[in-house]
Every structure is written in structure tokens, then in C-alpha cells.
Amino acid sequence: MSEILIVSDNQSRTDTLKIILTFLGESCRSTSYSDCFDSINKSQSISAVLIDGETPEIAEETIEKFPESPFINIGFQLSGDREFKNLIGSLYEPITYPSLTELLRKSDDYYTANRPISSLVSGKTKLFRSLVGNSRGITEVRELIEQVAPVEANVIILGESGTGKEVVARNIHYMSKRQKGPFVPVNCGAIPGDLLESELFGHEKGAFTGAISARKGRFEMAEGGTLFLDEIGDMPLQMQVKLLRVLQERIFERVGGAKTLKCNVRIIAATHRNLEKMIEEGTFREDLFYRLNVFPIETPALRERAQDIPLLLQELASRLEGARQASVKFTQNAMKSLMLHTWPGNVRELSNLVERLSILHPSHVIDLQHLPHKYQYDETGQVQHENAPADEAAERDAINAMFRYAEANPVIEVSSDSHSDAPVTAVETALPSDGVNLKEYLSDLEISLIRQALDAQDWVVARAADQLGMRRTTLVEKMRKYEISRQKETDNG
Template sequence: MQNEVQDIDVLVIEADAARAETIASALQFLGYRPRFAGKETADGGKGDWCAIYIGDVVDLDDFQRQLDTLGEQALHLPLLVANDAPLAAQLPGALPGSRSRAVELLSFPLRYEPLLDALRRLSAPARLGFKGAQGQSGMHRIVGASNALGRVNALVRQVAPFDSTVLVLGESGTGKEMVARAIHESSQRRDKPFIAINCGAIPAELLESELFGHEKGAFTGAISARKGRFELAEGGTLFLDEIGDMSLPMQVKLLRVLQERVFERVGGNRTQRCDVRIIAATHRNLEQAIADGRFREDLYYRLSVFPLEMPPLREHLEDLPELISEFNQRLLRRGLGGVRFSASAMNALRCHSWPGNVRELCNLVERMAILYPSCEVRAGDLPEKYRGVPAGEEVTGAALLAVMEGRAPVAPTPIAASVVHEPSAAILPEGGLDLKDHLSDIEVGLIRQALDATGGVVAHAAKLLRMQRTTLVEKLRKYGLQTGLQVP
């Protein structure tokens, strides 16, 4: 599986040999394949490219030659940029214009989790809920056919052509950054950078430098001048995520930029003008934060020119099939097998409250794809909290199946025995169920238990299940359970 995942290529441009080895090792660990300009791209840049990493660059001409090895692909691939690299300050002017180029900054010493998060965000428009709406407008839309998401898509289309500030509200995991990217992709600024920053993840004393940049010597460790996110986003869109977590002193400074469109770098006195569209997002109740004295009212009204609220997943559960399909496409691009959910599994998912929203669903699909690659996942295969029934019900269901097939229950228990004598103990859901599908779930669960107990030897598992080996082989083929089994 690892080799399959590593078919996803990342071009590494880094003159510092030690750092190049660090970034290459990290990419390999996360399942990507780092490739360096030269012999590895002598094939004309062919490959499944997902991003370009840019670190220390000797000169821009050499940098351009390395980009040229990818051909026209280099104009469209998203970028991972070392935030202390000289090129980071020149990035907007150093690269040819491209449509919808995303940029993520990396801090060193490098850690795996931020790198993985950055790679996920870079491909978010393609894999975390976006589809191209190939209509006359060519705009992007958020995946989902429900009325709730239809309203969101309509609002995105309405506000995208204008430079109005947008405030995206909603619970964590509902896709607020996806909405920001959709607005950017559908706007006249689509050829300029989309720069995102999480205001809650950066210490208050560092956030000013991250947003506005700093001059050399502005503070300890400022060994060179550096552009901030406002300058990097010039002409494009700046996404301020978790704006509700910004400190009050920083809110004052941001308010000035929104009002006057000017700022100064930390440690500098030269006023700079900026042409940036602001999209902010938060999961917090800002009106309550204002009442509590934690958020400035004047900043709130500056940001909420066009408020847009993302619905939680529990309010548009009819979008589950389409969302799962989209996440499967993402997994296939990464080299993982897709996953199918049976009718009973889908019913169980519809009963879940989804506190983590779309992000939680995305993680579940990936988890199931790893556990049951290219198989159909049934309700009994889901983690317990997603099944919507007590864990003991699987045991009672197994006993019920054994009775219906006229054989003794496997490993009878007090619970199972009670079902044999009191069939009514199995509770029928209020909305009913598909009995055939429900019994199939039970059968798959028992087959898997038998295979686990016998080390995957089909003949021995068949004896445990009191059936012919050929019958079990047919059931394994029916349910897609043949992989890795021993069939003597």
C-alpha cells in the first residue's frame, strides 16, 4: 500500500542539502514521493503531481529552470513554501500567473502534523468537498444537493464577483475554509494568491508579524526582513480563520487595515497600501463574545458585511452519499482503495449526530477504506459509536441468525440465550429496517470472526460455521472478503 501511495509526486526545490533531506524524508513518511529537478524529472515532468515545495533558492533563473521541468503543470500546482526562505518574500512576483494557485507556508524545524495539514489544505478544492460546476459561469460549488447547501452555493455565486468582506460562520468541521476557497475561485481574483492563516493557532505576540511582516532586527531572531500574509496575498484573498480567537490588541490593528487599507511591518515606519479581499471565519458566537468584552463590536461590523453560515452536517444528511463519493475520489488519488457502505451502514450513519461535521465524515471514510479496502462496509463494521445500536445487539443478532438457519448459536451467551427464547428482545427501529440487509450484516460479522479465529484459513472457518467450504467461498466472493485468505 505504501508504494501505491507514493505515486503522488511533490517537486522539491531546495538548495540546502540538509533541509532537502528533511523535507524529502517527511514527505516519504506521509506517503508522498519527493522528486528533485534533474534526473528524476528527465521524463518531461510526467507523474501524478500534487504540489511544489520551495525552500532556499540560489537564484531565480535556476529556480525557473527547475520549474520548467514540469512544463505547463508548474503554472497550476499549489505551493509549499518555507517561511524563512528568501523566495517567500518574492513569491507573488517571482512566479508566472496561474489560475487558482494555493500557497501554504511551512515553519522549521519541520513537524509532520503541520506538513500533513498543509498538504491537505492545498488539495482541499479538489478533495474536500468541491466540484466544478461546469455551467456557463464555470464556478465551483460545494458538494451536496440538499436545500441547505443549495442556499450556500447561491450565496457564494452572489458574493464572489464583488470585493465585499465575507464572514463565514458555522461549527468546526463544516467546511468554512472550503467556502472561502470557493469564493476566491469564483472571483476576479482567482489568478492571484489565496493565503490562509489560523488566528487561533498563532501566539498573540507573533500574529502581528505573521500578518504584517517585519523588518530586520525588529525583534530577537528577526535576522532578515520578511513579508507578512497581507503582502503575500496582494491582489488576491486573505482568509482569516478562527478570527474569534484573535486578541483585543490585535483586533485594533486589524480594524485599521480594514478601514484604511494600509499597514506597517513590525519594526518599520513605512506605510504600505494593500489590495486584498478579506474573508474571515469563526465557530464562535461573536455577538456573545462582544457582550462578554472579548470581541470588538466595530470590528464585527467591519467583517460581517456579508455573513454566510455553514449548516452542520446533521442538518443535511441527505448529502451523505455524495460526500462519501467525493471523499472516495480523494482516496483513489492518494492510492487508497475506495469504500462502499451498505444500506444498513448508511442508515446507521444517518442516525449519528456528527459533532465533527464533514471533517468527521471524511476521517471515517478514510478509516474504513484502510480497514476494509475495496469492500462493502456494513453496519456491524462501523466503529461502535456510529452503529446507532448497543454493542450487545450484534450478539443477539448473531444468535437470531443461527436460530433462523436451524443451527446452534456460535459461542452462546446469556444475552444470546435470551433472544432464542424471547425473540421480541431484538428491537425493531421506529422507521423499520431492511431485514435481508440486516441479516447479511450479521452473516458478514460472523464470517469475519471465524476467519480471524482461524488465521484466515477458509476450510477451518467453514468448519466453525458448520457449512461447506465451497459455500463459504461463494459467500466470501459475494461479500468481497477474499483478499489475503488461504483457500487450501
Template sequence: MLTSKLLIIEDDPEQQHDLQVIFDFLECEDLIITGSANWQEQMDDISSLQTILLGGCSSDEQRDKTLASIQALDEDVPVLLLGEEDSAAQMESLSSAVGVLGCVILPASHSQLTSMLQKARIYRESRRVQQSERPVTLFRSLVGNSRAVRQVRRLIEQVAASTANVLILGESGTGKEVVARNLHYNSSRREHPFVPINCGAIPADLLESELFGHEKGAFTGAITARQGRFEMAEGGTLFLDEIGDMSLNMQVKLLRVLQERTFERVGSNKSIKTNVRIIAATHRNLEERIKEGEFREDLFYRLNVFPIEMPPLRERSSDIPLLVNELISRFEKDKRGSVRLTPASIISLCQYHWPGNVRELANLIERLVILYPYGVVDLAELPDKFRIQGLNMAEFGDVEELDDDGIEDNYRNAAAVTRLPNDNFDLKEHLSNMEYTFIKQALDEANGVVAHAAKRLNMRRTTLVEKLRKYDLQRGEEATNF
């Protein structure tokens, strides 16, 4: 079903009839078919159009005039050229015109037509986002609505306003720095610097200078005095990533700073007072490191005042659709392209183990954006390791040859072979997350208009309003619990 408003400009009555049949089959709810001479009379507001499909005109001059008038009225509306095989060369020459996204050779296959309309929809939405005055802050908040992520949000809210040291635990790629930035952003120190440093990436003999700074001539190569990260972060937050990889010698010096709130630059005897909040993170088990003699127990207790544990992605697979949408939105905002994933491909991603966690998912989405720009990625287009193991692709058949019922059957086949994501799978939570995802997507597509989103979801407006309250989604605004 196509719910977007489409305008078809076609002068040939027979072709108009054929196009009406095609789009009736696609269950297009809002379609206007008119000729090139009077198309503007049929439009109340061109900005309400999703896409214009420009077919045959009485002459080449009339087609050029129509394209020019479309651009004059709304330069952001996407245009798709329609024509038969014998007009392909002429259409190709016009495809470079401003606003023309591509050509559709008739008769078009179901997949080709829906793919081009999807490309036009993404283009239209991205243009609207660019013109919107609403600030879009991506990944400032944690993305997800699973129980684990909601718990992390609650912990952030509880500790953000305090000055307590925080220790963030979790596997690599789970978003520990995102948590640290959230803590800083929601604290009274947000107007001061947030300074990150990776303790595992800097050699032990250089880490002291990086943290505390040095004076001129303190060592070979120190040709000028230099501030350290503690001074850079004064009044703000110092994020010590991979603290578990810090040498024992540096652990002693860091412990002294935490206890006395003073330090000296390398090569100086002058004490400098410091007022920074320490947030540390590690993927290592520090209690095991203490037993092995690789980490100081007293430093651990200094850092571990308020622990926050980030769950691995495999334990919150219900958040994957939200993460995929957010990552794609980030690419669209940065004008780096876009892509859409079918339900079958999303199901497959939810089954994958994700050893690289969210970082691995982000890399995959970037790869798909490059491989299939503005396209639709189905199960077959995913790299091999991300496909559902044991799934027989023959069950899906040739997508281009399927009608709507066939496609729905394919998605049911994909669901039929789906396994439970993990031992602690919570069906109620999973269904709740799916509902949240679709409601937010409908709101985004409707630009925050509840009535339009309710129509898109085929539910009563009052019912949708209740669900907005339930999930703390704001009408006409970005969702606040991302």
C-alpha cells in the same frame, strides 16, 4: 438485479449451463456465455463489457492465449477467474496477470459473487474516469441538495461578485473554508491568490508578522525581510479562519487595515496599500464574545457585512448519501482505493449525531477504504458508534445465506427501526434528495446517456428528462449543483 454487460468464457458445456442458472438467479440482464475458441466473434465492442469471467479452457495454453488476447483488445477490462476448489492453486498463480482482479471458487455464495462483481465494476468505472477528458472538480462546489445547502449556494451567488466582507459562521468541520473558496472562485478575483490563515493556530506575538510581514532585523531571528499574507493575497482573497480566537491587540490592527486599506510591515514605517477581499470564519458566537469583552464590536460590524451560516451535518442528514458518494469518488480519483456502503449502513449513518460534521464523515470513509478496500460495507462493518442504537443485528441474519428477497427484507427491517433524523425533518425534502441522489448515480453509471439511465431506473426517458430539468442536472456532464 445485475444490469452490467458480462461475458463468461467457459469451454465445458455443463459448467456453462450451471453458470447460466446462477446468473439467471441474479437477474443479469446482459450476459454472454461462450467458449474460448470463438469468444471474440460474440463481441461487437469489448469496451462495452463491464467484466469478463474466465472459466475452464481446453488447456492451460488456451487460457494463457485467451488472457493475452483480452489484454490486447482492452487492457482496462477487469477479469475474474472462475474455477472449482481443485483448480484454486492454478487460479492463484494466474491472479497476478495484468487485469485479473481475483478468483471466484465455484460454487460461490451470493455475497462473494456480488462482492467480486462490485469490485470489478468499481475498477472499470475508475479506469473510465481516468481516461475521460472531462475535468472532474471535486469539492469545488458544495455537496448536498438539502434546503440549507441550497440557501448557502444562493447566498454565495448573490455576494460572490461584490467586494463586501463576508463572515462565515458554523461549527468546526462544516466546510467553512469550502464556502470561502467558492466565493473566491466565483468572484472577479479568481485569477489572483486565495490565501488562508488560521488565526487560532498562530501565537499572538507571531500573528502580526504572519499577516503584515516584517523587515530584516525587526526582531530576533528576522534575518531577512518577509512578505505577510496581505501582500501574498494582493488582488485576491484573504481568508481569516477562526477569527474569534484573535487577540484584542491584533483585532485593533486588523480593524485599521479594514478601514484605511493600508498597513506597515513589522519594523517599518512605510505604508503599503492593499487590495484584498476579506473573508472571515469562526465557530464561536461573536456576539457572546463581545459581551464577554473578548471581541471588538466595531470589528464585528466591519466583518459581518454579509453573514453566511453553515449548517451542521446533523441538520442536513439527507445530504449524507451525496457526501458519501463524493468522498468515495475523491478517493477513486486519487487512486487511493474505493468502497461501497449498503442501504442499511447509509441509514445508520443518517442517524448519527456527527459532532465532527463533514470532517468526521470524511475520516470515517477513509478508514473504511483502508479496512475494506473495494469491498461492500454493511451495518455490521461500521464502527460501533456509527450503528443505529438499539438495532438487533439478529434481525439481519447471515447475509451470506440470504437470497435476494431475504436481503430486501433486511433493508426493510433496517428502515423499520429508523428514527426521524431531527425535530425539523421534512419528508418531502428527504424524498426529493433521495430521488436526486439515485438519478445522479444512474447518470454517472450510464456515462451521461439518458436512455441507459432511464432503463436503470425503470422509468420512461421523457420522464427522466423532466426530472433532469427539475434538478438542474446536465446530460452527459457532471451535475452542476454539487
């Protein structure tokens, strides 16, 4: 599992960065300048190094010594005019979330493209573990990969989001003659159109406002290897023209530069869009399509290969164990129910579900009632009724939270009707003579407690979760379940 390393002798700056990174959900640790060489050498999973530039000479020496690690300079202008391929960018205080997250994304791309191949692949079996299944669709994909990997043809991978198009691209790269070169992914849909040219081709110093130094683009970073253009259908028309020229002539210029550069890069593209329909609508160039569409591979949707789900569950669980996380196992009833789901998010959705269940029920056997409601199907293939028995552990958590809160707050107000604004006193010692619907009672109480905690903490979810004695992820899940959001509360108010 990757982590972010903070290198600084400034404890105040270190603490601030840790708070920001933890809030973003990133795993991080810190080290001093005197120990940073050992820390970087011993770890094979540092996706970014945030280095304090207060001592520029030492910072530059560190950046130069570890070319495979991506660095982000914090706080100071580095000295000298040297260009470091692995210096992703600089941040200056006050640090903003958008600027930090953008540089972390670029660092992750660099880390993925430049880490040693030995850490990614050890033979065909290891590669194909990411394409688990015995269905006809996934078997054909594996066969096509074996056929096209040894040749230099351009490949386009088609399929819905979450079907593993990047996994296919990586398999092609690491089974090709270019396996010792870098694999550089670019998501064309995630980069604004006016920045995409600089991202792909690089820029010279002063080419535009903010270009304080020259920078290599993804084509140069992928030299001798493979460039993976994900979501090619989202590329603006003016960029399609420039990409077509590179594919035809194998040359390009940096933004703001006059020097023509040659490139030796294999192109693999992917999209979930219907490019032929886009050609008819005039939003995708036909000549570019035929340049890319030399060897198409279509990844099947998960609903089309439901019989592979038990094997995928086993593979995903084993990955969690390999990452030293708590894993889970599934009963036959749970697996049958999951095989009936339509999986709009495909394998990515399945992977997220397994990880979520491993957090909620670590090292447990997952049965039908442990699955989120939308994944619970009966024998007729219909989603079970909302009043189906709830997860006992969740009810137990709600009861425990109620009594913990009640000890500190003798009177707790809860809506008698989830759609009503009229509060009623909820904690009573005597059971009403006509009984009570415990499930609805606990749900109403839980909604009230969550709203009170969020209001008390000014809607800072992490602090509200601490007040309620639960994990932040658990509170977020409950807010989704009950459709609680600040905007809705404001609108209702």
C-alpha cells in the same frame, strides 16, 4: 494527491529526511540536482521542495525558476541578499520535528494559495461539488455564494467546525472577479498571538530575534486576491485593533518597518464561535464585528441535513477514486445508520470515516457491521449493544495474529479479565467442556499481544505494528478501541 520532493546529492541526508517525513505520514520522493528541473516541471502536486543548500548557487537558481513551488532550504546558509517569495524558511541539523512540521504547514499554505487555478476549478459545477446536497440549508448556502461572489463586500462564514467554511470561502473567491489572484488562508487559532502580527503583515530584517531576513506577510501574499481569516474569534484583542485599521484604511506596515504599504485584498472571515456573545464578554471588538459582518453565511451542521449523507458518501468515494485510492460503496443499512448519527465533527468527520473504511476494507461494500461501533444504530435510533456481532474480518485478523505470534512465542500470557493484572496462559489446544466466549477470549488475547509488542518496542507504534503483522493505522485504531496508552500503563503500573 500532494507530495514532498527532496532535492539533494547527499544520500545520507536524503535518507534521513525520508525517514522523518515517512514517520510524519507524508508522501515524499527524492531527486538529484541534475534531474530536479524535470521532476518539478512534470509534477503538479508538489506541496513542498526540501532543497539541499550545499550548492547555494544552484539552489537559488532552482528556487527562482519555480516561483509557484514552496521551497525549504536544508542544511546551509544560501548566498546573496536576494529575497525569494517562495523560500518558506531554512532548517539546520539536527532537524527537529516541531520546526519541520511548522515549515511544512507554511509550505502547504503557500502551495494552496499559488497553484494554478486550472488545477482547482473548471466551472461552477466543479466548485459546487464540494457543497453536495439537496437539503434546504446547503441550497441556501449555494444561492448566497452566487449572490455575494461578484461584489466586493466582506463576508463572514459562521458554523460548527467541520461544516466546510473554507470550502464556502474558496467558492466565493473562484466565482469572483478576483479568481485570477491568490486565495490565501490563515488559521488565526493555530498561530500564537505574538507571531500573528508578523504572519499577517510581514516583518523587516532584524525586527526581532530570528528575523534574519525581510519577509512578506499574508496580506502582501494575497494582493489582488482573497485573504481567508479562519477562526477569527481566536484572534487576540490587540490584533483585532490592527486588523480593524487595515479594513478601514487599506494600509499597514510590516513589523519593524516604517514604510506604509497599501493593500488590495478581499477579506473573508470564518468562526465557529458566537461573536455576539464574545462582544458582551469583552473578548471581541464590536466595531470589528460590524466591519466583517457585512454579508453573513451560516453553514448548516451535518445532523441538520442528514438527507444529504448518501450524496456526500458518493462524492467522497469518487474523490478517492480520482486520487487513485481504493474506494468503497455502502449498503442501504449502512447509509441509514450513518444518517442517524449526530456527527459532532460534521462533514470532516464523515470524510475521515470514509477514508478510514477505504483503508480497512479497500474496494468492498460497507455494511452495518463494518462500521465502527459508535456509528452502528438499530431501528430505534439507538447505538447497538457492544456485544453486537463483530466484523468477521477483524476477528480473522486477530486469529491470524494470534497464531503468527504463537509460532514464535509458545507461551502467551493474557489477562483472564481485561481489568485484572493476573496473567493466565491463553493458548490451549482443547476447548473447555463448558465452552468459551470466543469474542471476549480474542479481545483479551489481542490486548495482551498489543501490550507485549508495544513494551518490546519501547512503545514505538510503527515497529510494534510490524511485529504484529498489521498496518500502523490499524494498530492505532485498536489502541483507541481498547484505550491502551503509555500513560495509562504507567499509571496502572
